[in-house]
Amino acid sequence: MKTWEVSGRTRLVGVIGDPVEHTVSPAMHNDAFRALGLDYLYVPFRVGKADLASAVHGIRSLGMRGVNVTIPHKMEIIQHLDRVDPLAAEIGAVNVVVSDDGILTGYNTDAEGFLNVLMEHDVEPEGKNVVILGAGGAARAIAFALADRGANLIMLNRTPSNAARCAADVSKATGQKVEVLALDNRRLADAMERGHVLVNTTSVGMYPSKDDSLVPAELIRPHFVVADIVYNPHRTRLLADAEKAGARTINGLEMLIWQGALAFEKWTGKKAPVGIMRRGAVRALKSYEK
Numbered sequence: 001m002k003t004w005e006v007s008g009r010t011r012l013v014g015v016i017g018d019p020v021e022h023t024v025s026p027a028m029h030n031d032a033f034r035a036l037g038l039d040y041l042y043v044p045f046r047v048g049k050a051d052l053a054s055a056v057h058g059i060r061s062l063g064m065r066g067v068n069v070t071i072p073h074k075m076e077i078i079q080h081l082d083r084v085d086p087l088a089a090e091i092g093a094v095n096v097v098v099s100d101d102g103i104l105t106g107y108n109t110d111a112e113g114f115l116n117v118l119m120e121h122d123v124e125p126e127g128k129n130v131v132i133l134g135a136g137g138a139a140r141a142i143a144f145a146l147a148d149r150g151a152n153l154i155m156l157n158r159t160p161s162n163a164a165r166c167a168a169d170v171s172k173a174t175g176q177k178v179e180v181l182a183l184d185n186r187r188l189a190d191a192m193e194r195g196h197v198l199v200n201t202t203s204v205g206m207y208p209s210k211d212d213s214l215v216p217a218e219l220i221r222p223h224f225v226v227a228d229i230v231y232n233p234h235r236t237r238l239l240a241d242a243e244k245a246g247a248r249t250i251n252g253l254e255m256l257i258w259q260g261a262l263a264f265e266k267w268t269g270k271k272a273p274v275g276i277m278r279r280g281a282v283r284a285l286k287s288y289e290k
């Protein structure tokens, strides 16, 4: 097998975010580049909020092909780009940037990635009552994708004003009504009583606070599909409780892999080798869990 090494022609991509210490994206993308014989390299860049504008200039000046964008920049980055894809503009969040000779275009693959995962699990959003916990950048993409497919959304958030803003934007773009509730156990119980699908879009349950969950286990019933965007640990407390209750579960790694696969296709123009990306992500996650 021909070995690969960085050369003067290697195209650079990466992720900008803070923190990035536990990212599995480099393993996922570099495995895919090597498998397809593509001369690309993926590197994580820790970029704090104060450095976002100069980091975006760096994409242009270093001649990078693009980046993934993660916490806390998904919304803030929009103002620094040359173009924003209409879907990403409606969602109000960008997780992929493509540079065409220094012209930067922002896309959102979180929404389509989430729908791909639902399809893999045979979950049809239309007419379902979906309980969404959180109202940040990830929640926006997920809420938009679900509402666009005809789901009824009940959004609960610690800070109801953030959810009200998110819900108004999603309603305006999709024409679907989005109910907003403050996140407390009484309101959550009411929402779960009416729900079919539950999606946690908050960071609650993420390593190192892996015993935390926003949802009392007794509220989860067997007919539920429960999805968690947290992927470290792989099986969060919420997903473990859902399994015990007999519900179906979708873990955060699946959503991460699909948004990554769609980003890969935007940078390279090639079909993403999803199985290889999944194995790379799982290997990287295991190495962090050691």
Ligand code: ATR
Binding pocket: 071, 072, 074, 133, 134, 135, 136, 137, 138, 139, 157, 158, 159, 162, 163, 201, 202, 203, 204
């Ligand atoms: P992202 O862009 O990745 O979605 P974010 O914008 O920081 O990240 O959003 C995090 C979401 O998780 C928010 O809805 C946040 O609630 P607030 O709007 O009240 O800040 C929610 N969140 C984070 N930590 C939480 C906690 N300990 N309990 C409840 N909600 C939490």
